[in-house]
Amino acid sequence: MTRVLLTTTSYQDTPGAHHELLASQNFEIHRERGPLPESRMLELAGDFDAFLCGDDEITQAVLDKSLPRLKVISKYGIGLDKIDVSACSAQKLPVLFTPGVNHTTVAEHTFCLLLALVRNLVDSANAVRAGEWKRVTGHEIWNKSIGIVGLGRIGQEVAKRALAFGMKVHGLDPYWPEAFATEHGVTRHEKIETMLPEIDVLSLHANLSESTRHLINAERIAISKPELLVINTSRAELVNMPDMIAALDAGKLGGYGTDVLDEEPPPADHALLRHPKALITPHIGSRTYESVPRQAMRATLNLVNYLNGEKDFIQANKW
Numbered sequence: 001m002t003r004v005l006l007t008t009t010s011y012q013d014t015p016g017a018h019h020e021l022l023a024s025q026n027f028e029i030h031r032e033r034g035p036l037p038e039s040r041m042l043e044l045a046g047d048f049d050a051f052l053c054g055d056d057e058i059t060q061a062v063l064d065k066s067l068p069r070l071k072v073i074s075k076y077g078i079g080l081d082k083i084d085v086s087a088c089s090a091q092k093l094p095v096l097f098t099p100g101v102n103h104t105t106v107a108e109h110t111f112c113l114l115l116a117l118v119r120n121l122v123d124s125a126n127a128v129r130a131g132e133w134k135r136v137t138g139h140e141i142w143n144k145s146i147g148i149v150g151l152g153r154i155g156q157e158v159a160k161r162a163l164a165f166g167m168k169v170h171g172l173d174p175y176w177p178e179a180f181a182t183e184h185g186v187t188r189h190e191k192i193e194t195m196l197p198e199i200d201v202l203s204l205h206a207n208l209s210e211s212t213r214h215l216i217n218a219e220r221i222a223i224s225k226p227e228l229l230v231i232n233t234s235r236a237e238l239v240n241m242p243d244m245i246a247a248l249d250a251g252k253l254g255g256y257g258t259d260v261l262d263e264e265p266p267p268a269d270h271a272l273l274r275h276p277k278a279l280i281t282p283h284i285g286s287r288t289y290e291s292v293p294r295q296a297m298r299a300t301l302n303l304v305n306y307l308n309g310e311k312d313f314i315q316a317n318k319w
Contacts, residue, residue, distance in 0.1 A: 001027070002026075004030070010286070014292040021297065035082070036057065071307070074299050077299075101294040103154045105286050105287075115141070146159075147192075151205075154233075169185070197224065203233075236260040253277070
């Protein structure tokens with residue numbers, strides 16, 4: 001019997017037809033509460049024909065122990081930085097993923113973080129709940145400038161919403177979407193250094209790679225406006241965390257709203273958790289009752305169709 005390791009909690013916790021499809025396949029399903037570190041993946045590796053995973057650490061060592069039994073990895077989502085894709089390709093192990101299913105949800109969460117920051121929403125609501133009538137003056141985002149790093153599906157949805165709020169949109173992406181940018185009046189930047197001095201909000205939507213790791217650091221913060229708000233619904237590692245904390249402490253940034261952290265869940269003493277200029281959500285940017293079933297069904301169809309020899313699956317890697 002085909003054994004499948006299922007780790008993504010969004011998939012498991014949200015109702016939808018993906019559960020019925022998976023159950024109908026007569027697979028033996030082993031469920032874990034991910035994302036799992038390499039140490040736990042190494043304990044499990046070798047006993048499964050397929051992974052239906054989230055952001056679990058699938059390293060060379062995990063693959064070495066998993067093969068040759070492991071036949072396919074089906075990723076719930078689009079971020080592949082926790083998977084050693086190059087090693088998978090070298091072993092001709094397909095990595096399947098789910099592009100085009102969560103852009104609306106993540107774009108909406110981006111504005112949830114932004115609006116909550118500029119209007120001091122969380123502190124104000126908590127004060128009222130505690131019996132206080134604490135009236136803090138906030139800001140508008142109308143007529144402000146937003147810089148979007150990564151103009152893929154999510155970045156484009158953020159741009160459209162920014163324009164609806166009356167914002168001016170700047171963009172940075174090596175694969176420039178010329179037609180979209182022309183239609184929506186997006187100002188193009190070749191380097192982040194030219195964009196940062198001109199914007200009031202920076203929204204990160206880039207994939208994590210060696211060229212984007214620590215994209216936001218002390219050197220680049222120094223050329224930004226001191227009131228700049230940084231919003232991150234992509235990957236924590238796009239930001240150099242010590243530099244971010246130091247900048248917030250020194251008043252060199254207006255605030256940091258993030259859905260991702262360098263350690264999830266964070267330790268109780270993480271410096272950002274209670275920082276007055278930080279707003280953190282627990283990696284829920286794509287976790288809605290609309291988006292999760294779309295992602296989960298696509299991930300399940302990828303898995304089932306691949307194992308059944310059908311062609312309807314989306315593969316991320318080539319060899």
